[in-house]
Amino acid sequence: MVASRRPKAECPKGFKDYFGQDLKRRRQVLTQIAEIFELHGFAALETPAVETVAALGKFLPDSDRPNEGVFAWEDDDQWLALRYDLTAPLSRVAAQFRNELPMPYRRYAMGPVWRNEKPGPGRFRQFYQCDADTVGSASPAADAELCILASHVLIRLLTPTGFASEAIRIRINSRKILDGALEAAGILDPENRAASASQRLAVLRAMDKLDRLGREAVRQLLGAGRKDESGDYTTGAELLHDQCEIILATLAAGELEQARTLRNLRDIVGTSETGLAGVSELEQIMELVDVDKDASAHCTIDPSVVRGLGYYTGPVIEAELGGPEAGPTLGSVAGGGRYDDLVHRFTGQKVPATGLSIGVDRLLEAMKARSTADRGCGPVLVTVMDSARLPRYQEMVTELRQAGICSELFLGNAKNFGRQLKYADKRESPLAVIEGSEEREAGIVQIKDLERGHRIAESASYDEWKSQPAQFSVKRDNLAPEIKRLLAER
């Protein structure tokens, strides 16, 4: 084979390989989340990676993105594509199995999704989603349950890593309140929503920028438009001054005392039926959340929560870490809301649904930032000093594994001992076991503490180095218990 015909050993652009500890941590987090989901009565669902383009709908939820963004190809008689989220497959399943599934159907799903976007730094074309949804219930109790669920997931995952409990903030609002305000401002006509759809979307998008750009920028985006620092101009929603004030009042309606927030919102939406229904639903949700003291401490009504996507129809939830009074914000780690048009595309029936999506990758990053590096988390390495006596060394790993200790035999070329220690280093082994002919005859083995060796090499004084030997011998017969003791001490 000539060199030029060799394929490049490269991951495709925008994709990524995950190794060892990172994967293990993700699996642990997903297992914990699954346990909490199941505790709350959600059942697992795994749909295939591939759907028909017709079932997926060939559109991404964000309505201003062009009509593509999926990886698709032609099969025998139809187009297939990789799923771009977990909600579209859920809607297909809810329609396909509507006679078999329990209704309401609480399901959770975890897995990769794919987006055919231009790859860029930190932007991946395959990433994990982790969703819990309830299909077939219009009750605010279903929305309340998702707030409670989000609280428990975040408390359980974050507080053991040293996260301050106050930093977990779950903010709840309702699209119906936003629509109520739009009606009160004369922007949205409840009899003819279609006529004002594009202006409504522009207003929502402007409101959604409050956290990032601040109140003045939102005022400009609601009005004539805004030029940013780079000179780029964004056209505005063209609201009149009084309309603008109503929207800004809505964004500012949140107060510490919940009863006052609710009163402010009732004042703003005035006689709008949709708006009043939204306020009353939020009140019911909070009443249910308050039953769960753990969740209640983290959940507040926040009328400035919009969530960018166009398809929500009722309560919306946004979970953040940090924020104004709780340290620097680490951004959104979970979010969701009610969307009632899920199954309609397939069956023509309206089926109410509400969902929560956990940003697992962000969550893992937040946990990683707080946790100490775990050097020395690899397996114990049994080195090979005499290749002709492999079964002796195999016996050692067998004993260690029987004692539940992750361990391995060096499988490379054993001639160069330095290479075995270099290998142990790459494996982040905490300890290495050594038995040469002298040790064998004396019935002992040497244990080298590689982690301590590293620490000493970096910082120890001569006296420390002498008083804390990084290598010492133990009786061969005591190998497994000694190693167990050493690992427990760390």
Add this chain to the structure above:
Amino acid sequence: MVASRRPKAECPKGFKDYFGQDLKRRRQVLTQIAEIFELHGFAALETPAVETVAALGKFLPDSDRPNEGVFAWEDDDQWLALRYDLTAPLSRVAAQFRNELPMPYRRYAMGPVWRNEKPGPGRFRQFYQCDADTVGSASPAADAELCILASHVLIRLLTPTGFASEAIRIRINSRKILDGALEAAGILDPENRAASASQRLAVLRAMDKLDRLGREAVRQLLGAGRKDESGDYTTGAELLHDQCEIILATLAAGELEQARTLRNLRDIVGTSETGLAGVSELEQIMELVDVDKDASAHCTIDPSVVRGLGYYTGPVIEAELGGPEAGPTLGSVAGGGRYDDLVHRFTGQKVPATGLSIGVDRLLEAMKARSTADRGCGPVLVTVMDSARLPRYQEMVTELRQAGICSELFLGNAKNFGRQLKYADKRESPLAVIEGSEEREAGIVQIKDLERGHRIAESASYDEWKSQPAQFSVKRDNLAPEIKRLLAER
């Protein structure tokens, strides 16, 4: 939207949705396997679902399949495809990260793979693979480790479900021995392997049919050819009579006593260097496996093991459930072997590698066949008798969940109580909690034992029915401990 424009709610052909208990069971099995892999020093790797067609090689391991079988599409400047196994991505990673990875590199991977095959009954285009491989070690100790690993995985997973330990049979052979026999028979020229490659493959394929078709059919396939019951004719490998006898002797060389098997094999391969090396490697592998008593009980040398794929170059492993003296065979649940051309395609360097693949779906089926059906494994259902008092019911689920009991509030239309019980049935709930106004005033709740109700409805006599009421009341304050007690009793 007109009815005819509605998309069909259908999974694409050859794909499948997985629900609740099945998924939970698979996750548990994969978690157990991962723990055993890690105990043995294997580190997790997750590559993306998508690779470049160039890196994948655009060929499936089975060499007689046409040059397709993958789902592929054109990206900007290259062709991309879904991976068809976990070995091709491993070879790409081993080449791409050869300077960073510890060598030898023990890695495991679990995840879906995709095959673009014509879908048929029981044939899926997406399925799970679960592999452990060691890259960069030519030592028989690496092969021995995989035999040990296979034993421990199967023992740990199967014996708790009531599987007889003797039914776990791990058979080991070496391609070098097969090649040695072919050399001894004058079929394979060690100086010019290419010349006899196609006859060699025909012989291996014929040998591989021993389990399924028996000795006589193999004799025909080695010789002139064979007509099966349906009248279809398979051309033979065209061996002469004496050549045939050598191959048949190889297939029959296994004896109860290992030393005799090894002697038989040495006799057969005669002066073939490859053959003698193969026998000596098998001997070393068994010496190492014998160190681990648990593994040793399940592993035997079996010269009739071929494994269909063409790419193995040394030891091959096949793990089966059941078999001649251990009950009806449930077929192969794991297999693997040494393949030394892994990284060569990319770098031009020969890198030795050996791997094991666990057939998770088959394993799950075998476990399912032996385990009793687990009815009543769903969440406890708190029913709703009075929608105006939802927070009271929410309080009950909160208490149950705090006690670690999977439970849920009924979220559907609560008006029809029968529908709530029907829902509990679909959810396989073991118990339902009921509180109407009378109970509320008396400070009690009713608990309905749905599982017992089912059993009674099916089989109980009137007296049993009277003496084991399926519904009874407990104090509201004792709800969680009472439910916990009831669930523990089951």
